Amino acid sequence: MKNNKEVVHCIVDYGFKRVGGKYKGRILWVLRDSVLRYGELKRAIVGVTPKMLTQTLRELEVDELVSRKVYLEVPPKVEYALTKSGQELIPFIEQLRIWAKNQMEQKNITVNSL
Amino acid sequence: MKNNKEVVHCIVDYGFKRVGGKYKGRILWVLRDSVLRYGELKRAIVGVTPKMLTQTLRELEVDELVSRKVYLEVPPKVEYALTKSGQELIPFIEQLRIWAKNQMEQKNITVNSL
DNA sequence: CTGAATCCTAAGCGATACTG
DNA sequence: CAGTATCGCTTAGGATTCAG
Numbered sequence: 001m002k003n004n005k006e007v008v009h010c011i012v013d014y015g016f017k018r019v020g021g022k023y024k025g026r027i028l029w030v031l032r033d034s035v036l037r038y039g040e041l042k043r044a045i046v047g048v049t050p051k052m053l054t055q056t057l058r059e060l061e062v063d064e065l066v067s068r069k070v071y072l073e074v075p076p077k078v079e080y081a082l083t084k085s086g087q088e089l090i091p092f093i094e095q096l097r098i099w100a101k102n103q104m105e106q107k108n109i110t111v112n113s114l
Numbered sequence: 115m116k117n118n119k120e121v122v123h124c125i126v127d128y129g130f131k132r133v134g135g136k137y138k139g140r141i142l143w144v145l146r147d148s149v150l151r152y153g154e155l156k157r158a159i160v161g162v163t164p165k166m167l168t169q170t171l172r173e174l175e176v177d178e179l180v181s182r183k184v185y186l187e188v189p190p191k192v193e194y195a196l197t198k199s200g201q202e203l204i205p206f207i208e209q210l211r212i213w214a215k216n217q218m219e220q221k222n223i224t225v226n227s228l
Numbered sequence: 229c230t231g232a233a234t235c236c237t238a239a240g241c242g243a244t245a246c247t248g
Numbered sequence: 249c250a251g252t253a254t255c256g257c258t259t260a261g262g263a264t265t266c267a268g
Contacts, residue, residue, distance in 0.1 A: 007226045009140065009160055012207060014223065015214030016139040022241075025130040026123065038250050046123055049242060054251060075249045076248085085217065092209040093126060099202055100129030109128070112121045136261070152230050163262060168231060189229045190268085 018063050023048055023056045025093060028065065028082065032090045035081040065089065132177050137162055137170045139207060142179065142196065146204050149195040179203065 008014045019025055023045060030036065030044045042053055057080060060066035065086035071077040082090070104110075122128045133139055137159060144150065144158045156167055171194060174180035179200035185191040196204070218224075 007161075008223065010143075010225055011214050011218065012139050012143045012211050014218055014225075015210040016133070018214070018217070019130070019210075020134060025126050029124075029126045042250090047121075049244090050251065051243090051253090052241065055241095070250095073249095076251085078250060085213075088213055088216075089210075092206055092213065095206040095209065096129040096133075096203075097126050099199075099206065100125050100132070102202075103132070103199065104125065104128060109122065111124055111128075156230095163264090164231065165233090165263090166261065169261090184230095190231085192230065 018065070019089070019093075021056065021059070023052060024060060025096075027056060027060065028086060028089060029093055029097075031066065031080060031082050031086070032093075035079050038078050038080070041080060060086070132179070133203065133207075135170065135173070137166060138174060139210075141170060141174065142200060142203060143207055143211070145180065145194060145196050145200070146207075149193050152192050152194070155194060174200070 006017065008017070019028070026045050027041065030041065036044065038053075041057075042048065042050070045053065048056075057066060057068070061068055063085075064083050067081050067083050069079045069081070071079070120131065122131070133142070140159050141155065144155065150158065152167075155171075156162065156164070159167065162170075171180060171182070175182055177199075178197050181195050181197050183193045183195070185193070
């Protein structure tokens with residue numbers, strides 16, 4: 001049993017808690033313009049384990065940033081998409097991305113391509 | 115000795131890593147329009163311990179989001195301020211804050227006032 | 229006043245195996 | 249295909265004390 005009492009100190013705090021953690025930002029970003037299946041997400045988010053992917057998707061679902069649609073087929077098919085709230089987050093992630101891009105160029109940092 | 119090899123999977127990942135952690139967002143936000151001394155920051159960021167405050171400020175310094183100015187006086191006086199890169203981050207935090215405010219209103223969430 | 233040092237806990241995360 | 253279950257590690261973070 002998990003104790004879900006989250007202490008929110010201010011509005012900014014609340015906002016960062018929604019998109020914090022190791023994978024949330026990347027997941028929201030890859031879902032920005034396409035609905036993706038579980039396996040597609042798994043391949044897109046390099047390095048994520050099934051456990052963490054599922055866990056993170058559940059949290060995003062609870063916060064209503066991502067929706068989950070199950071197709072009753074064999075083999076199973078599940079699609080993930082941004083909700084309206086999730087989409088509203090994209091422009092701001094885009095800003096962060098532009099900022100990050102500039103920083104990385106200034107500091108000559110390159111992306112780790114496993 | 116700490117191993118500083120940070121694995122960056124993509125640009126968005128890099129961006130979130132710069133502002134991630136429990137206090138970075140709040141610190142950047144309170145510094146948005148004022149230069150603050152260590153003690154003032156301590157009072158502003160409710161619940162932070164000196165260890166975490168110092169540690170977080172050091173990380174922000176290394177990333178060059180915050181500058182540290184020491185006055186050689188007795189008693190000591192140290193001022194923290196946003197750098198140019200840090201200031202460039204404010205619009206994005208502001209957007210996130212607006213988004214969070216809407217979310218909290220929709221969900222009837224209130225801020226924890228210790 | 230502005231921290232540093234130490235010790236400790238919790239939780240986030242990883243690896244692996246298994247299933248309807 | 250889309251997940252669970254289990255175990256174990258690592259590290260972020262907390263509590264407290266001390267110091268220039």
